[in-house]
Amino acid sequence: xxxxxxxxxxxQALKQQENPERARQMKRYMRxxxxxxxxxxxxxxxxxxxxxxxxxxxxxxxxxxxDWCWQQxxxxxxxxGQQQLYRWRKELRLDDQAWLTSxxxxxxxWDTVDFLASNxxxxxxxxxxxxxxxxLPHWIDGEEMWLQRVAILFQLKYKEQTxxxxxxxxxxxxxxxxxxxIQKAIGWALRQYAKTNPxxxxxxxxxxxxxPLSEREATKHxx
Numbered sequence: 001x002x003x004x005x006x007x008x009x010x011x012q013a014l015k016q017q018e019n020p021e022r023a024r025q026m027k028r029y030m031r032x033x034x035x036x037x038x039x040x041x042x043x044x045x046x047x048x049x050x051x052x053x054x055x056x057x058x059x060x061x062x063x064x065x066x067d068w069c070w071q072q073x074x075x076x077x078x079x080x081g082q083q084q085l086y087r088w089r090k091e092l093r094l095d096d097q098a099w100l101t102s103x104x105x106x107x108x109x110w111d112t113v114d115f116l117a118s119n120x121x122x123x124x125x126x127x128x129x130x131x132x133x134x135x136l137p138h139w140i141d142g143e144e145m146w147l148q149r150v151a152i153l154f155q156l157k158y159k160e161q162t163x164x165x166x167x168x169x170x171x172x173x174x175x176x177x178x179x180x181x182i183q184k185a186i187g188w189a190l191r192q193y194a195k196t197n198p199x200x201x202x203x204x205x206x207x208x209x210x211x212p213l214s215e216r217e218a219t220k221h222x223x
Contacts, residue, residue, distance in 0.1 A: 001059065010080070014039060014076060017043060017047070020038060023038030030111075039076055048080050063099060066081040066103070078111075078112055082116075085116075086115075089119060092120070092124050094128050113150065114153060117154050121154040140170055153185050155167060156188075156192050159196050160196045162193045168204070184214075186218070194219075205219060
């Protein structure tokens with residue numbers, strides 16, 4: 001079975017719930033970069049869960065299913081692909097890093113990149129810690145802003161297991177970057193870690209020379 005044939009019933013179900021007015025609003029919110037069916041996230045998840053439960057037989061590979069989702073013009077399909085990837089994130093193999101990198105850079109925007117950073121790359125680097133040294137320095141020193149954002153954000157769900165050394169290895173070379181998405185990510189990552197280690201974050205921020213945006217985000221909940 002091809003991925004297209006596999007997803008056909010779900011595509012028909014999504015089409016039946018299409019809302020053109022909401023679709024225009026959603027597209028505008030995403031700066032007119034993506035088309036939408038105009039279906040709210042909760043309904044998309046419910047439709048997808050129902051579909052998955054009904055299709056447990058012979059199915060295309062996970063990569064084929066997700067690649068097909070990423071090729072579709074409606075943004076809801078990328079969210080469906082994310083659901084699939086999250087469900088099977090523990091099955092990621094060492095050599096999946098090239099595919100995951102490609103997925104990160106396709107149709108890249110904060111909604112997909114942030115999901116992949118915290119849910120998929122975060123798990124990948126836990127499972128294969130040697131890949132941090134193999135990949136992250138090249139991303140940080142490279143020219144792909146979205147991979148730089150992943151390097152900053154992949155530990156978002158690590159809590160007390162956050163490696164501050166790695167976090168600073170990403171932040172320090174990038175704290176002078178002009179990109180809004182980098183400055184926002186720096187502040188977000190520090191704010192998240194401050195939930196478990198506020199004193200360390202406070203000490204760092206006080207002398208780091210961060211941008212006003214990053215500092216404001218990092219200290220939002222620090223007293």
